[in-house]
Amino acid sequence: MADEWWRGAVIYQIYPRSFQDSTGDGVGDLPGITRRLDHVASLGVDGIWLSPFFTSPQDDMGYDVSDYGDVDPLFGTLADFDALVARAHGLGLKVVIDQVISHSSDRHPWFEESRRSRDNPKADWYVWADPQEDGSPPNNWAGIFGGPAWDWEPARRQYYFHNFLASQPDLNFHNAEVRAAMLDTMRFWLERGVDGFRLDTVNYYFHDARLRSDPPAPQAQRDRAMTIYGFQTHVHSKNQPENVPFLERMRAMTDEYDDRALMGEVGDDGDKAIELMAEYTEPGRLHMTYSFEMLGWDFTAAHFRKQIEGFRRLAPDGWPSWSFSNHDVVRHATRWAAHGESVDAVAKQAVAMLMAFEGSVGIYQGEEVGQTETELEYGELTDPQALRFWPEIKGRDGCRTPMVWEAGADHAGFSGGTPWLPVRPEQAARAVDAQEASNDSVLHAYRAAIAFRQGSEVLRLGTTRFLDLPEPLLGFVREKDGAALTCLFNLSSEAKAVTVGDAALTGPRHADLSDGVLTLPPSGHAYLDGDVPATT
Numbered sequence: 001m002a003d004e005w006w007r008g009a010v011i012y013q014i015y016p017r018s019f020q021d022s023t024g025d026g027v028g029d030l031p032g033i034t035r036r037l038d039h040v041a042s043l044g045v046d047g048i049w050l051s052p053f054f055t056s057p058q059d060d061m062g063y064d065v066s067d068y069g070d071v072d073p074l075f076g077t078l079a080d081f082d083a084l085v086a087r088a089h090g091l092g093l094k095v096v097i098d099q100v101i102s103h104s105s106d107r108h109p110w111f112e113e114s115r116r117s118r119d120n121p122k123a124d125w126y127v128w129a130d131p132q133e134d135g136s137p138p139n140n141w142a143g144i145f146g147g148p149a150w151d152w153e154p155a156r157r158q159y160y161f162h163n164f165l166a167s168q169p170d171l172n173f174h175n176a177e178v179r180a181a182m183l184d185t186m187r188f189w190l191e192r193g194v195d196g197f198r199l200d201t202v203n204y205y206f207h208d209a210r211l212r213s214d215p216p217a218p219q220a221q222r223d224r225a226m227t228i229y230g231f232q233t234h235v236h237s238k239n240q241p242e243n244v245p246f247l248e249r250m251r252a253m254t255d256e257y258d259d260r261a262l263m264g265e266v267g268d269d270g271d272k273a274i275e276l277m278a279e280y281t282e283p284g285r286l287h288m289t290y291s292f293e294m295l296g297w298d299f300t301a302a303h304f305r306k307q308i309e310g311f312r313r314l315a316p317d318g319w320p321s322w323s324f325s326n327h328d329v330v331r332h333a334t335r336w337a338a339h340g341e342s343v344d345a346v347a348k349q350a351v352a353m354l355m356a357f358e359g360s361v362g363i364y365q366g367e368e369v370g371q372t373e374t375e376l377e378y379g380e381l382t383d384p385q386a387l388r389f390w391p392e393i394k395g396r397d398g399c400r401t402p403m404v405w406e407a408g409a410d411h412a413g414f415s416g417g418t419p420w421l422p423v424r425p426e427q428a429a430r431a432v433d434a435q436e437a438s439n440d441s442v443l444h445a446y447r448a449a450i451a452f453r454q455g456s457e458v459l460r461l462g463t464t465r466f467l468d469l470p471e472p473l474l475g476f477v478r479e480k481d482g483a484a485l486t487c488l489f490n491l492s493s494e495a496k497a498v499t500v501g502d503a504a505l506t507g508p509r510h511a512d513l514s515d516g517v518l519t520l521p522p523s524g525h526a527y528l529d530g531d532v533p534a535t536t
Contacts, residue, residue, distance in 0.1 A: 005094060006196065006261035006287050006360055007319065008460030009046040010450055013364045015327045016053050016075055017061060018402045021415035028402070028414070030076035034084045036405075037091055039432060043368060044450040047094030049198050049263075051327060053081070054100075057107050059167045060384065061400075063098075063200065064105040068185035078192075085193050094195035096263065101182045102204040103168045110181075111169050115153050115160070125178050126169045127161035128153075129211055139213040141237045142229040145385045149237065163204055163237065165384060173205045179246060183253050190257050197254075202264035202289070203276050206243050208236035226393055239268065239276065247285045263321055263360075264289040274310045281318030288360055290321040295329045299336045299491055301474035305466050308358060308476075312464070323362035324350055331366070331399050334373035339472075340493055341522035344370050345510070348445040349489060352508055352525040355453040356478065356487040358464040363446075365403050369430040370442035374401040380422060397421055407431035445508065452507040452527070458485045467534055473498065473520075477531050486532040490520035499535050503528045 020032030030053060040048060052062030053075040062072070071078055088095050104111060113122040129138035129150070137150035137159050143166075150159040151166040161170045171178050186197060214232040216222065222231050247264075254260045264286045266276045273291035280286045293307045311320045324332040333347045340346035347370035354361050376397055378390050386395020401421045406413030412428040435441035453459045462480035469475045472492035478485045486503070488511075490496045498518045505513050511526035512519045518526060518534070528534075 003259050005046060005259055006263075008453075009094075009360045010044070010355070010453065011047050011049050011094075011096060011263075011321075011360065011362045012040050012043065012045045013049045013051065013323075013326060013362055014040075015051045015365060015400055017420060018400055018414075019365060020403065020405070021417065021419070024416040025074075026415050026417040026419045027074055029074070030071065030080040030084050034080070034087050036403075037084075037087055037093065041091040041093055043363075043447055044454055045093070045363070047096055047195060048088060049096040049362065050098065052098045052100055057105055057167070059105070060165055061382070063100050064103075064165065064168045065100050066105040066107045066109075068101075068104075069188050082192065089193070094261075095193070096196040096198055096261070097189060097194050098200055099186060099189075099197045100200040101171065101185065102173075102201045103162065103164060103170045106167045106169055110171075116155055118156055118158070124175050125172055127172050127207060128156060128158045129161070130158055139211050139236075140232070141214060142227070142232055144227075144229050146227050146229075146388050161207065163201070170204070170207065173246065174207075174209055174242070179249070183250065186250070187253065190254070190260065195259065196261035196263065196287075199262060199264040199286070201267050202247070202280065202286070203243060203266050203268060204238045205246060206240035207238070208240060210236075212236045227389070234268075239272070244279065244285065247280060251285055251287075261287040263287065266291040271310070274307060275314060277311055277320060278315030278318050281315055281320070283317055288319040288321045290323060290362065292329070294322050294324055295326060295332075297335050299339045301469070301471055301489075301491060304353075304474055305476075308464055309466065312358070320359035321362060322354065322357050322359055323364065324354055325364040325367050325399065326362070327364065327400055328396055329399060331364075331371055331373045333367065333370050337372075338493075339491055339523075343372060344442055345523035347442045348449075348510065349491075349523040349525045351442075351446050351449040352510075352527075353474070353487075353489050355449045356459055356476075356485075356527070358462065358478065364399075366430075368443055368446040369404065369432060369435050371404070371427060371430055373398040374422070374424055374427055376422070382421065401427060404428050404431040405433065407434040448508045456485065456507075457481075458483050469498070469534065470536060472496070473536065475534055479531070484531040486528040486530065486534060488518065488520065488524075488526050488528070488534060490522065490524040493522045495522060496520045496524070497536070500528060500532050503530070503532045505529075 017028050019028045020036045021028050022032040054065045055067035055070045055072045056062045114126045141149040143149040217233045277289040280289050337343050383395030383397045402414035402419050404412035411423045412431050435443035458478045458480045462478040465477045467475035474489040500518045501516050506529050507527040509526040511524045
């Protein structure tokens, strides 16, 4: 398995703006990340995923790229990136970087050329369409950040398509030159030694070439929609069959290099997301995918079981990646706090559960200290969606506030200047140094759970068989080559008892075993040696 380091791997996501500022300008940077890599390595993870650090106007915090082959001066230089990779590799960490290729910034030279006329060399590199007779957009496609997904360009007397902000025009993947250019940008970073890519919005690359309107969503979805995007089922604006051959071409290019991996972000809901995860990880395509199905508010045994069983049923040869938090969602210590004994107990249970899941897993900076969502005022916001729809949509800034390193330092040791987002006292109280000093901290629980997974081939590479236990109990058996481990979790704020017979506890636990009865306190969790017939 030496050439498949990604199987069962634990990958730590770093949001560069918020990890460590080395210059005092209030924004994290690449040298700051390099300085803090010892902390990441101490967790026992296999690698890091860096959110975008490329040249960008920062309209969407780097997810609007204006130069795919350089580092934004805000974060440093290419030499700083090379030094980061070298240090990470020296610590035994793989380096995965974001690739945002479904769209660029409107200030990318490609788009600046494309928008000038209908007959220049880049004229067909983006998605352009004529207006309808009344001047309205070509179809009903909606933008994720609100409003129509079309914006008018007077020089061409046409609309261009953008799934996100108007300053993030979608590239036209039906154009072979665009596909080749995107692969060239990836090759540039592979040559610099990166170990893989996290592919942003991987199911958005292609649009329906006939520009057919999306149909309305089911009534239940429309009833809870907060923007017009939720009123539609996006069968034409994304998820196109042409995506698959391009992913296969991307995989073939990546396979020219040793030990590299492709991880796709599937942006869709429910069963469709799991179906796409499965389709995209069939042999010869992506190495692994993740969706938002475990990044939401649902905290039931049935939900977690449905996602894992659903993926394995649809993709027996595929490989998933699961996370509970990232830079786009409310932190899980806040989302799920009401279901447990305390924020710390929920955080400890979450890592014990995540490390027991089949597939690869991701953790987001700060969750290892049980970081909670930051409450912000309107004047502190930077997220464009929140700025437009506040207060009904609070946006993503609350999960992006700076990493907290030193409880007693200004801004918790993140910066010597004023941070781009504030560090509240309740966040600073969870600083790394304070948790290092406490044997019962969330940080030490993370290290223990990760170490247990890393030392268990059953957890990293085994299959999963779920136990038929009533809510709120989640139970499953992980198995590989005759070895087995039974994993039990109480997803509630009330103690639960499970009969486990002649079983023995192993690994990290928050439970008591006596006379064949396992007592799981609120947020309780336990691993048992072997295939245990657990019953209530």
